[in-house]
Amino acid sequence: MSGLELIDVSKSYGATRVLDGVSLAIGAGEFVAFLGPSGSGKSTLLRIIAGLESLDAGEVWLGGERIDGLAPGARGIAMVFQHYALYPHMTVRENMAFGLVNAGVPKDEIARRIAQAAETLEIATQLDKKPGQMSGGQRQRVAIGRAIVKKPKLFLLDEPLSNLDAALRGRTRVELAQLRTRVDAALVMVTHDQSEAMTLADRIVVMNDRRIQQVGTPAEVYARPANAFVAGFVGSPAMAMLPARVAGHDGARVRIGLPCGADLPTAIPAAAGLEEGAPVTLGLRAEHVTLAPPATPGLPARIDLVERLGDRTYLYARLSDGSEIIAHAPGFSAVRPGEAVTLAVDAAAAHVFTADGTAHHPGPRA
Amino acid sequence: MTGAARRDGWVGYAFVGPFLLVYAAILIVPLLMGLWISLNNADLFGRREWVGLANYAQALGDPVLGQAFANTLTLTLLIVPPLTVIALLLALALNRATRLAAILRGVFFSSLVLSVTIVTLIWRFILTPDAGLVAVGLGALGRAPVPFLSDPAYVIPALAVTTLWWSLGFPIMLFLAGLQQVPHDIYEAAALDGAGRWTVFRRITLPSIRRTLLLVVMLQTAAQLQIFGQAQLLTGGGPGGASRTIVLYIFEVSFGRWELGYATAIAELLFGMILAVTLLQYWLVIRHEEQRA
Incomplete structure (x- = not known):
């Protein structure tokens, strides 16, 4: 070379x-x-x-x-x-x-x-x-x-x-x-x-x-x-890191449970370190979290901060257990700080990090 | 002008005022008084007799002053260039963050805090032909002692060496301060540009401390043209006036012969000469800079 x-x-x-x-x-x-x-x-x-x-x-x-x-x-x-x-x-x-x-x-x-x-x-x-x-x-x-x-x-x-x-x-x-x-x-x-x-x-x-x-x-x-460091350092806004637990498996895919009670089916293949009950960190980029349309299921959250960039808006929110999450909305969102919203998560795009920092990414879509 | 601005102006003058008053009282007033006295026949008892430019005419034809002038010029030329070069080399060597460099900085600076009395005493011990350090050294080599302070051929160099030793500390400090102002990254850029040590010194270091260099040369020239204490204490101007300097002559004329008017005229001439030389040096460097810009 x-x-x-x-x-x-x-x-x-x-x-x-x-x-x-x-x-x-x-x-x-x-x-x-x-x-x-x-x-x-x-x-x-x-x-x-x-x-x-x-x-x-x-x-x-x-x-x-x-x-x-x-x-x-x-x-x-x-x-x-x-x-x-x-x-x-x-x-x-x-x-x-x-x-x-x-x-x-x-x-x-x-x-x-x-x-x-x-x-x-x-x-x-x-x-x-x-x-x-x-x-x-x-x-x-x-x-x-x-x-x-x-x-x-x-x-x-x-x-x-x-x-x-x-x-x-x-x-x-x-x-x-x-x-x-x-x-x-x-x-x-x-x-x-x-x-x-x-x-x-x-x-x-x-x-x-x-x-x-x-x-x-x-x-x-x-x-x-x-690993979790790279995930948090690269990308703006930074990837949201939520404390979570492996809730179980859907066939070969891992299901993640959040402290707020939500249960998210991910696209992450089962692997060593992802046994049921293992404490993990769930990584979600803002583009995979959106405001849920009215009357659809999702994660209840409260808005902390609204960052309007013109072409899109970032919503810094808090789930019911206090963990922080970032969502995005197209254009100029009318959402205000303090407002209660429901967030839809594209769980198939989520990343999972085990306690030692090892990253697990979504496998090819089934 | 608004009231606030006017008040700010007065506050400014209040800060500058005390300094300006003292400056005028101890520098401007004596300068003008000196100018006045130099136009008179005057003595230490206050006698004044207007003689116009007679004192200046006398000075221009005075062979003793001519010799003192030559001695002073020789001393200045023997002292300022080597002092500048040696101080710069030492500063370059000491410009690093080691403990030894810190100690040596103190050592070189220490000679500066000694009074001229101590300095001449030390150098008398070194130079005296009876049992001085140099004489002992020469004796060990089987050579005869040299009467540095009583031989007209050696007395000026001996005074120059004494002054060099005494005066090194301050220029070293000035150079060190100048060197530390040079941004470190341009040395790194020069290293990446493949510049050798000599090229770095000539093309990077020297141009970067040009103003410090000018300051050192200007200050030292002005100081050495007024050289006095070493000559008075080490040789008394002898032998036969071979080491009499201008200021020593002024001292002799005013406090020995009590011809205050004449002494003041010589002092004014010296002042004019120092001013001219300093301005010339400054102009040479500045003109050079402007040509390059």
Whole structure:
């Protein structure tokens, strides 16, 4: 494989372990997002790949070459820093040329690459400005340009959108999506924003607590989260997690009982850990919970909070036993906080997590 | 202007006022008084006799002042460049978060808190040809002791070394402060850009602390042009005026010969020279920046 490969990477700061046996393979042209909360180890992993941190154990390979012993500049990697890290005393042109001059690239080749990158990034008129004279979005483009001109085998993006205001974030997201079509390299992005990861990446590496929790396409991570952490972290609003118990089995499928008395036939195949009476957590995404039409059976609930997004409304509600659940309604719902409603649950789409965090997903529909 | 804004204005003046008063009383007024005295024949008993620019004319033709001027300039040139370079190198070495670096920062800074009396005493012990540290060292090598403080060829370098040792602490602190202002991530970006240590120093560190560098050179130039205590205590300006500095000469003229008007004229000339040199340095750096912008 000619992409990036991490083999059993571990890292500690003193007695604090921040990465614990992380292994991962990324294809040559792939766009991968490291997604996780702060302290999950995702930034440390990125810095280890870049060579800005040393690793205690393990190997890093890029393009068939072991790179964990190489200096950062010798790895064929370019990085876009969270705060851009542009050289403030150099012009945009000098910023972009710096790495190429150090690498001994001929002058006319440097000029050619800068001109080309500046054109695609629409900063051709800014080349003689200094970073301090530019807006945040322009600086971001310069930082991306500085990475592009190096023609790296791997791009690292450290929280690329977190410094931008909402309007610029949307536009930059489009630009990052275009970036991958312009460059012949793998991209690794670190983010704590699951919507960035979902929209940009081919695959998402969900990290928490020093380890990789799941690697998969956005669809896989969303539809079949490997454990309760991934289920709760990916998706907005977060998946509702209800305390429950295995109530029994309908043939090969599991039936789940809720404390409020409801009994839900799921599409989850019976498995070890799902014996009758076992305490579990029921995971329900908002799109699988709706307001029940009048006079149909469902779960009685009381509305806590109404979030109207325009095209749809999220209803944060509480069941009779106090457990929290999120429902959705199309368009602008007229439901008010405090109102008593009945919720219809698509139990066939529910997920179940056993006490050790293992996930059970719906099997193929019978 | 609204009432609130006017009140805010007065509150502002109330805060600045005390400082401005003291500043005017101990800096502006003496400066103007000095200017006035320099146009008179004056002594320490208050005698004033208007002579116009005669004191300045005398200063321009005074061979002793000429020698003091040359000595002071030589000392400044011997002290400021090496002081700046050594302080910068030490600051680079000490700019890390280790315990040893913290201890050494204290050690280098400690010489600064010593008074000039102590400093010259220490260096007298080191330089004296009878049993000084250097003499003992030279003796161990079978060499004759060197009379640093009484040989006209050695006295200026000896004063320069003494001053270097005494003055290192403050520029080191300024450089350390400047270095810590440089964002860490641009060093990481430079590492990813494949910059070697020398390239990082020349293209990243040095431009980032350019203003600190200017400050150190300006402050040190202004300080060394006024060099006085070391010369007075270590050599008394000797031998034969070989280490007499401008301020030492001003001191001799005013408190030895009681020619206050003449001494003040020399002081005004020195003030003008320091002002000009400082402005020149500032202008050179700023002009350079503007050309690059």
